[in-house]
Amino acid sequence: MNAIVRRQPLITFDDVWKTYGKGEAQVHALAGINLTIGQGEFVAIMGPSGSGKSTAMNIVGCLDTPTSGRYGFLDVDAGRLDRSSRATLRNRYIGFVFQGYNLLPRTTAVENVELPLIYRGVASRERRELAMNALADVGLKGRETHTPAELSGGQQQRVAIARAIVTRPTLLVADEPTGNLDTARSHEIMDLLTRLNAELGLTIVMVTHEQDIADYASRTLRFVDGRVASDTMGLETA
Numbered sequence: 530m531n532a533i534v535r536r537q538p539l540i541t542f543d544d545v546w547k548t549y550g551k552g553e554a555q556v557h558a559l560a561g562i563n564l565t566i567g568q569g570e571f572v573a574i575m576g577p578s579g580s581g582k583s584t585a586m587n588i589v590g591c592l593d594t595p596t597s598g599r600y601g602f603l604d605v606d607a608g609r610l611d612r613s614s615r616a617t618l619r620n621r622y623i624g625f626v627f628q629g630y631n632l633l634p635r636t637t638a639v640e641n642v643e644l645p646l647i648y649r650g651v652a653s654r655e656r657r658e659l660a661m662n663a664l665a666d667v668g669l670k671g672r673e674t675h676t677p678a679e680l681s682g683g684q685q686q687r688v689a690i691a692r693a694i695v696t697r698p699t700l701l702v703a704d705e706p707t708g709n710l711d712t713a714r715s716h717e718i719m720d721l722l723t724r725l726n727a728e729l730g731l732t733i734v735m736v737t738h739e740q741d742i743a744d745y746a747s748r749t750l751r752f753v754d755g756r757v758a759s760d761t762m763g764l765e766t767a
C-alpha cells in the first residue's frame with residue numbers, strides 16, 4: 530500500500546534566490562527554490578556541477594542566507610538572522626560532514642570529537658564520556674587515541690561523523706561524504722548514516738554525484754540551473 534509519511538517540517542524554502550555578482554556577470558545560483566523537508570527525512574541532492582547544490586547546502590546549514598525569499602529552519606526565519614544568531618543555531622542543531630573530513634591533525638580522535646562540546650561549555654569529564662560514546666556509536670571503539678594520520682579514510686570519516694553527532698543535532702548536512710572513499714568504504718559510511726537516521730531520527734541532507742549513494746536516501750532532489758528539476762517525494766512507498 531502506498532502511504533506518504535506526514536512529518537513536522539524542519540526546513541522550508543519559500544521562493545529562495547541566491548544571486549552573485551552584478552549586471553553582465555550576474556549569476557543566479559538559486560533561482561526560486563520551493564521545498565519542504567520534514568523532521569527525520571533522509572534526502573539526497575544530485576545535479577550537475579554549478580547547479581546550486583553547495584549554495585543550497587550552505588543555506589540549509591545556516592552558513593549563508595538567501596538574496597531573496599524565505600529560508601525557515603525549525604520555525605525560525607533563519608535567512609534573516611545575523612551571523613552570530615546563525616552560529617548559535619548551528620551549534621545547537623546542526624552537524625556537518627564534508628568530503629575532506631576536516632579533522633585537526635596531530636589531535637586524537639576523541640579530542641576531535643570533543644571539540645563541539647568545548648564550544649558548548651560542557652565540562653571535561655562529561656565531554657570525554659560523550660565523545661567516547663559517539664566514537665563507539667560509529668564503530669571506533671579502541672581507536673579513541675589514534676590521530677587522523679593513524680586512521681584510514683573511512684575511519685577518519687567516522688570520526689568526523691562522531692564529531693557531527695556528539696551534540697545530538699537535529700540535522701546532519703553532508704556534502705559528498707563518500708567523495709574521497711572507495712566503493713566498499715562508501716557503502717560502510719552510508720550504512721552508518723542510514724542507521725543514525727533510523728535510530729536517532731536524525732534528519733540528513735546529503736549531496737552526492739553517485740546514484741548508488743543517493744539510493745540510501747528516502748528522497749532525491751535533482752538540481753538543474755538553480756532549480757529543483759525533480760523530487761522523488763511521494764513516489765516512494767512506505
Ligand SMILES: Nc1ncnc2c1ncn2[C@@H]1O[C@H](COP(=O)(O)OP(=O)(O)O)[C@@H](O)[C@H]1O
Pocket residue numbers: 549550556557558576577578579580581582583584585
Ligand atoms: N561565492 C560565489 N561567487 C560567485 N559565484 C558563485 C559563488 N558560489 C557559487 N557561485 C556560482 O553559483 C553557481 C552554483 O554554484 P554551486 O552552488 O557551487 O553549484 P554546485 O555545488 O551544484 O556545483 C555556479 O555558477 C557558481 O559558479
Ligand SMILES: [Mg+2]
Pocket residue numbers: 582583584
Ligand atoms: Mg558543490
